[in-house]
Amino acid sequence: MGTESISYVIDTLYAIFAMTLIIFMVPGFAMLEAGIVRTKNVTAVLTINTLIYAVASLSFLLIGYSFAFGELANDSMSKYAAFLFQMAFVGKVVNIMSGGVSERAKIIPLAFFTIIMASVLYPIVVNVTWGLNFLKDTFLELSMYDLAGSTVIHSTGGWALLAAIMIIGARKGRYSKTGGIRVIPASNIPLVTLGAFLLWIGWFGFNGGSVGSIASKENADAVALTIMNTNTAGLMGAITVAVIMYIKYKKLDLTMILNGALGGLVAVTAGPDLYDIYTPILIGAIGGAIVVFGVSFFDRLRLDDPVGALSVHLLNGIWGTIAVGLFASNGSDITLLGQLKGILVVAVFAFVSSYIVLFIINKIMPLRAENDEEMQGLDVEECGLEAYPEFKRAF
Template identity: 60%
Template sequence: MQATELQYVIDTFFLIFSAVLIIFMAPGFSMLEAGLVRTKNVTAVLTGNVLLYAVCSFVFLLWGYNLMFGGSGFFLNGVEVTGYSAYAFFFFQMAFVSKTVSIMSGGVSERIKIVPFMSFAILMSGFIYPLVGNWIWAGGFLSDVHDLAGSTVIHSVGGWALLAAILVLGARKGKYTKDGKIRPIPASNIPLVTLGGLLLWIGWFGFNGGSAFNISTKDAADLVGLIILNTNTAGLAGAIVATLIVYFQYKKLDITMILNGALGGLVAITAGADVVGLWEPIVIGAIGGALVVYAVPFFDKFKIDDPVGALSVHLVNGIWGTIAVALFADFSLLAQLKGIVVVGLFTFTISLIIFVVIKKAIGLRSDEEHEYEGLDLEECGVEAYPEFVKSKV
């Protein structure tokens, strides 16, 4: 086997392996969200996550991938790939696409209908996400934005769309009292939350590491190693800082906030893990963890009901991570800010319009009675915990 063929094989395997790690984030999101919602809504959340992976991946196969990378027609027609298998490259990119909507799933949980949400998922994976990806990753007019694995392209896009969805949906019944107080709704299954958070953490190594695309030379292997190390470091820093803040504020160790702090650090380093040294991820991740802790009550203050803290983790830290590239590496702050603003305005505006249209056309939110009883029976006909006593809120 010639050296060039060996490199082709190694890099192709690297992409496939990285894609599998990213797909592990699907059960990660599923378990995290299933643990954070009430028991009466667990089946609906799990069903939504499974369908998101299927629907988004299928739409991306049909035309989303071609739209993103300048192909023509359907399937993989017209997209040129060199250095590794075109099929492996598609599989890697396909692993990404459902994550933009998975980010949203937990934030709209416990009151959104599954079928209307899938309607939005088709438009996200077929148009919104491919267009933004084309602008930044495929030589479009925002190609001067450095975003290694999607602090903006994936996390901010999902976050902006989620914000639009929450504004159209409104808060869960009982979350905010008439006198303006916030009613805490505790997680139903902490072991699932922990499992989901750690699965996401592991998946991030494929998410960021695989975005180097090559590992078959010494320099490429060193870069992949640096990216994965920096990714882990930012997650560690986010978890530790979130722990310190909640402990000094409340004298308690809140595992849900610790995990979200870690995820915030991971989101923050996603844009620049390839262009910083070993100490910068500590600062980037630490700020990411702190931002999560303070952003959660900030959104609650404005009655923006996000059951899993996805806005705080993905939107806030998607923005921070994109800015951090310019602060800690040699990239234009103006270019990074331009990317944030353009993507934010486009994604939020188009998502808001789509959700308003869906709401008026087929309905978006479950009715009050079904929300009270839980979405499991109404949406899926199966309860996750049929022997448990249901929450009466």
């Protein structure tokens, strides 16, 4: 077997391994969201996460991949492995959105939005950033560097979530008429913790696999550096939130600390292969601080986001993409202006297109559950199956 064939096999194996790590993020999102919501909505959350993986993956197989990348072809590894790696990403965009509208959004309309997002909207974003680039040779052509999707995936999902929240509104009782904010505590902290760490582990495949090859000494070093920097940013995000929360409230809120870690991971995702081993400490620290102040900011705007996805994914997706322009423009073609242009183009397209699609879906089949359904809990109304039937549920 020649050197080229060995590299082909190694990179194929690595892509499949990275894809498997990314799929660990499916139960990661599911467990985190199931722990955050009240017990009466747990089955509904788990059901939509399951359907997102199934529906988004199949939609991307049948339509989305060719729209984003053209034909199924790859010279450096099996074309099937290359597809599987890209397929693993697609559901994460909708996972980001589904958690933020949990406890009041219905499953079937979200499933229809998943089809459109995975078939058309997300592939368009991928096309102009990682793929065929139908904007090539126009003034909108993007030169944004985004290794694993701080903007392409995380901010895209965040903009879709913002559109959805604006359409369906907040959970009943979340905000008072006088401006008060009712805290709705997480139902299962161990599940939140498990989900966050599954996401953290999945991120090593998310970012490390995006390097594209591991079959040489230089590429192996690049993969290892990428994973190391990814982990460092997550560590610093968690530590930063812990410090801020203790200074502000003299309490260590575990859910916020875990979101701080996720915020740091999102922030470093745009360029972990470009940084030295110290820069992710700063990027993760700022990412953690963004989570803390972002949650308060969105609550003041009465944008009800149970899992903090707007702060974790939208704001830190933006920050992470800007960070590449600040810290990685070392003689390459990466510029802060190019990063900002990419953020703006994706933001306008992702928000406007998601809002239009969700608005139309909402007119055909309401996205939001009826008041009595929301009070009863979506488990009974949507699934006919309660996650904790022996528990007395608190409304």
